[in-house]
Amino acid sequence: MPGLPKPAEVRPLWEHLPQDLIDHLERVSRLSGELATRWGVDPEAAELAGFLHDIARAQRPDELLRQARDLGLPIDPVEQATPLLLHGPVGAALARAAVTGAGDDVFQAITWHSTARPGMSHLEQVVFLADKLDPGKAGYYPPGLEPLGQLAQAGLDQAVVFYLDWQLRQLLERGSVVHPAAVHARNWLLLRPHGDKLTADL
Ligand SMILES: [Fe+2]
Numbered sequence: 001m002p003g004l005p006k007p008a009e010v011r012p013l014w015e016h017l018p019q020d021l022i023d024h025l026e027r028v029s030r031l032s033g034e035l036a037t038r039w040g041v042d043p044e045a046a047e048l049a050g051f052l053h054d055i056a057r058a059q060r061p062d063e064l065l066r067q068a069r070d071l072g073l074p075i076d077p078v079e080q081a082t083p084l085l086l087h088g089p090v091g092a093a094l095a096r097a098a099v100t101g102a103g104d105d106v107f108q109a110i111t112w113h114s115t116a117r118p119g120m121s122h123l124e125q126v127v128f129l130a131d132k133l134d135p136g137k138a139g140y141y142p143p144g145l146e147p148l149g150q151l152a153q154a155g156l157d158q159a160v161v162f163y164l165d166w167q168l169r170q171l172l173e174r175g176s177v178v179h180p181a182a183v184h185a186r187n188w189l190l191l192r193p194h195g196d197k198l199t200a201d202l
């Protein structure tokens, strides 16, 4: 049974991706590892999921939709209308087919990194947040997201809710549809008994 591969070992499989996307994958991998260490989550699984989270991000919307259908993935009407939302589930399926030695937890973290989901694991929360914490090409966070880094150090649940609140406001202001998993994730996090057990004494 092979061990968990390191990001550097799987990187050659995705060398064809645009360089700015590879740079994002590497930064999110590093951020995921750091945040995982902060919260007692397996940093190697987080680094691998962080590296793989956007491997389908460069694909065209029609291609994502076709692949999702071919893979037999469930397609929500919101995803049908906004196929870019399928890059997590499609990427997870591609990673599952290409990477041996990783557990289901890694692929779930890839699947749900855009929307979050109710019942999400701490590894899923770590990768979700690390993705949003990468300032990207602009080098700064969008207005309103600045506290996210500090919040992610203080508690995973509250940081994920903070981001989902921010995203929901953006979508509502634009009159956009909202992915049901994001709404269900937010409700689940708010209703979870006793909140996040992984909350720092700050
Ligand atoms: Fe993504």
Ligand SMILES: [Fe+2]
Pocket (backbone or CB within 6 Å): 024, 028, 053, 054, 131
């Ligand atoms: Fe990303």
